[in-house]
Amino acid sequence: MTTKIKSFDELKSIQERLKAGRDPKKPCITICVGTGCLAYGTQKLVDNFRAELAKRNLTEKIGFRTTGCHGFCERGPMVVIAPDKIFYQRVGLEDAAEIIDKTLLKGEIIERLLYVDPATGQKVTREDDVPFYKKQTRLVFGLNSKVDPESLDDYLAIGGYTALGKALTGMKPEAIIQEVIKANLRGRGGGGFPAGWKWDSTRKAQGDPKYVICNADEGDPGAYMDRSLLEGNPHLVLEGMIIGAFAIGSSQGYIYARNEYPLAIKNITLAIEQARQAGLLGENILGTGFNFDVKINRGGGAFVCGESSALFASLEGRAGEPRAKYIHATDKGLYDKPTNLNNVETWANVPFIIDRGADWYASIGTAGSKGTKIFSLVGKINNTGLVEVPMGTKLREIVFDIGGGIPGGKKFKAIQTGGPSGGCIPEQYLDMGVDFDELTKIGSMMGSGGMIVMDEDNCMVDVARYFTNFLVSESCGKCVPCREGVRRMRDILADITEGKGQEGDVELLEKMAAAIIDGSLCALGNSAPNPVLSTIRYFRDEYEAHIKHKRCPAGVCKALILYSIDPEKCTGCTLCSKVCPTGAAAGERKKAHAIDKALCTKCGACRESCKFDAIIVR
Amino acid sequence: MVNLTIDNKKIEAEAGQTILEVSRENGIVIPTLCSNEALEPSGACRMCLVEVKHGKRTRIVTSCLYQVAEGLIVDTKSERVLAARRLVLQLLLARCPESKQLREMAEELGIQPEPRFTPDQDKSKCILCRMCVRTCEKVVGVCAIGFSYRGSEKNVCTPFQEDSVSCIGCGACAYVCPSGHIEMETTETGDSRKIWGRTFKMKSCKVCGRYFAPEDQLKFISTTTGVPVDDLAVCISCR
Amino acid sequence: MEQKVKEIIQHYHGDKSYLVPILQDVQKEFNYLPKDALCAVSTQLSVPISRVYEVVTFYKAFSLKPKGRYQLSLCMGTACHVRGAELIAGNIESILGIKEGETTEDLEFSFETVGCLGACALGPVLVVNGEYHGHMNIAKSTKILKKLGKKGATDDDQD
């Protein structure tokens, strides 16, 4: 697209033309090149496909599309073949030629590349029949597999920017805001604040210019849905922002992105350029006289910069220290001007609401939380990946039906939601429907949508220590309760995991937690005690075992465990003695080995190497 | 004008004032560690927390930043407030065990150190009240010092922790520092002083001959105001 | 050096608010942030050097010291943590004889732990000069270090 689109009608005719030019029956190879799949070396597979297609003179006859993340990262590299949507997973980098020759040219299915449903042992041929996808509602995220993120044409061909056209030509700003309020779109970045109300306050605020910002900092360790949206469908996020800017009355937007996300930054940069050239961004958008442009700024690696006032400081070129917010950002935000900050996923929901209407949108989800939510399901789970489900979906469905349960037949212990300052949810709440309010009720929160599954081998005190330690290293250091208090909590937790816990520590932690929640300046400190509080609430017995009995029931805390070898199981294969760095694990070939406790550093190398599960950690 | 209640006392205050200002004017004591009238409030130390009730909502706010409002009910000594303050002071006592200022405040407020917090050996006297940095930037206009690192590693220093090139030796930071962390040494005759690792030559007053200000500071004032250095070479008492 | 800094700053139209990205580009150019380059940034953007230093030390992405030829980043995101990343970190630290965030004296290896890299399906993940190595474990990490020429990666007789 090199000429500017001058009206909504012109946009519609271009969409029609693009749609008509695409034969839905034409065979097409789709391959995921999101960061997750690229980490498997997928680029090589892409190159091979291109070369093999060219070699056979098939580049015209067979479509080939690289797309963003489909969510099923566990099974990458992934290839989907249209029109039948044949689904190949864990594709070998050298499999391109075979797939073209057999499946595309002869219609044969390559059995070895099919997904096997572990529940039934049956092979699944079509993408839609894979249980992981079947039980999801892939509204926002589903578009990822339909577009090449580098192609504006792809996005237009699926009706992209229709919502923008509709908003700019047929709706008053106030009406757009009313629609978003009616849809009850709540912020997906953490707090769940109603987006429509925020837009309304920013619109009504005094001050000029007004800014619109997309929060793509995603500092939450264990979450990557924002990245996958920005990376896989940047125009969707952009379209949401432009609509928002029009409703709010802003002409300047920013995207604040994590520097660790180079591909997302590359794709959104390209999308902005394309949108400008097509007259969808910049001056006189779609010939309506509305002007809006977007700049990208990169973060420098600081979790606290996801917090709004710290984000503004960072955008202004300063260290990311928050400030107390008794005046809302909607009145005084970036450069003290009215500012509307929303999360990537929040923005990505906007075009759907405008396009299909608030009533349709509000029909999905629960009473207080509408629409869908993308979660990143990671940790001790069979199907690691991104899943999108309607608000209110039961945790059990997410973990077991979609996630495929826990690997190795281990027992589920807890699921942690809400990012580093969220909470750990025990088994008894697995049948709870997940939405903003329910999660808060049981001492966790939605956060940005990270879900980390833990099994019986995870120690909950260690988990609490891990999150607290993360927050200690991410505290900006401005205010005392967070800077000093969270560190002291971490020290006490470390003592407990090292067998130096004292009677009364749990009560002291609880007391400190309350004062830190009350006393900290920003939401990082206000929520930092959550992981400790929620693990104490549901796993107090594990704390007691560490403190009173100097025992780590899960066998994680180094100071409280000993490595030994089960002579019954040991076959004398000598593997452990080869990997042991200190010579602690030793023995004669074909005879049961043993571990010298004095030499053992508890590095875990033997346990990892043993094929007979003979290493005992207790 | 707005009407509010602080610790059950009915008070009339000007709109735009902070709770801390109004409390002080009315003889209600709220402890602070990072507030200074010459500086904009920063809200860092958290000692000045109070509990406010506005409508149905009760919450803890920073009194140095929170502005009074009609009908506001403020409790400066609620249980939650006292618990938060106690922790703040205990945490600072553990970080700066040598600090006289902190120990005095603890005594005044009846707060004991928390035995479970091992006192730090590796930290300086600095309590990170930020007054020095704010003074240097906003009052002096030099910006010679700043913070480095973050979290509990955060400290006040010159760039690269080296002798500061831009420092003018005015000593304002040392003057506002409540903890005694910033050291300034002056020679017996007063002809030079040392601060932030650098030695500054002092200028003597043209009239009384007393050393009164570093030459660098006079040069700085001269460049910012346009007044020739020579005209500045008279000390305040002789002016 | 000053010229290079100037080019980078021009790319951002001399806009102070791009200080963080500017520093990122400068670091990319020189592999770390040399003092002279920072002073050049300070003068050319008219941002006091104390503020530049504040920003450089605040954000984890910046380094004031040169980095090693091989840059190892181990993901410490939650997913990797629950799958045992901490044990792997311990192994790498003991083989290289440095702590997380440090560089070996011969400037061969830098080792850092990072927040989530978003490749959780592959966790634990070790990235070596931008190349991802998934499903990491203690033995594999030892092997990688050995391949990169770390003598004594399996024996215990290192310098």
Ligand SMILES: Cc1cc2nc3c(=O)[nH]c(=O)nc-3n(C[C@H](O)[C@H](O)[C@H](O)COP(=O)(O)O)c2cc1C
């Ligand atoms: C410490 C901290 C980190 C945060 N990190 C993020 C983040 O990475 N991404 C995000 O969208 N919101 C983050 N938030 C929430 C934002 O401050 C803000 O509420 C959100 O971006 C608003 O957008 P929403 O209403 O669309 O959710 C964070 C908040 C805190 C306190």
Ligand code: SF4
């Ligand atoms: S709560 Fe923590 S992150 Fe927030 S201002 Fe205080 S020290 Fe900084």
Ligand code: SF4
């Ligand atoms: S050096 Fe002194 S004035 Fe500066 S922050 Fe520390 S205690 Fe406050």
